[in-house]
């Protein structure tokens with residue numbers, strides 16, 4: 476069977492653990508043995524030992540070789556994990572506060588990752604804001620996403636099912652909400668999914684009957700701070716927003732505004748202009764997040780949330 480990230484990482488762990496346990500027991504055994512064997516009643520006069528060149532050489536060389544073997548073993552695994560095979564499928568992974576977005580070669584975007592069974596998948600990682608960590612414990616892969624550079628990691632899933640994706644770098648308030656799933660499905664099912672056909676994915680973030688505006692809010696990461704059902708989150712809920720009176724702070728002064736299209740659009744483009752009272756000024760400015768047509772869909776969707 477071809478090597479996988481899981482095999483490589485588990486192998487290194489077992490190798491190091493085995494030697495650690497052997498050495499631990501070796502040292503403890505020798506210590507106890509010497510304490511008993513040379514105890515005062517049995518050995519009242521201590522022997523002076525000047526030294527033993529061979530013994531000293533041995534306990535320098537052996538542990539050095541052992542530590543080096545661990546290094547070589549680790550380096551081999553590291554190189555394996557860093558170099559994706561050339562026949563890999565590439566999936567772009569966008570990290571941002573506080574959600575993941577997966578983008579496929581044909582432009583399809585999804586909040587969950589869907590991959591075919593037994594194929595090599597290369598993840599190209601980028602971050603929109605701060606450092607995050609793309610972490611898939613079941614595949615033993617973990618790689619930071621760093622703003623400004625592209626990092627990568629790859630895996631080959633050998634069993635169908637769904638696997639958790641976590642963020643392994645503390646990235647702010649809702650860091651623990653930065654979750655997604657990787658669905659490993661048969662290659663045929665994967666092709667259907669990629670073409671946009673609905674397939675059964677138990678527990679997926681994506682819903683079948685989403686409106687275009689809803690998809691946009693999810694894709695652009697708005698729903699990690701805003702709920703659409705009135706629930707409390709980092710930012711105000713969108714439910715009932717349209718037409719309501721909002722108390723905001725504009726240039727340090729409190730005032731009330733009616734949430735019409737213009738207000739909502741301005742709140743997205745320049746969030747710091749009117750800061751909703753009681754909320755922190757942490758929303759990322761979204762000058763180019765939506766095209767004019769997309770703005771239309773988003774506003775229509777928010778208007779509908781009564």
Ligand SMILES: [Cu+2]
Pocket residue numbers: 570571573606607608642643644645646650653
């Ligand atoms: Cu994160």
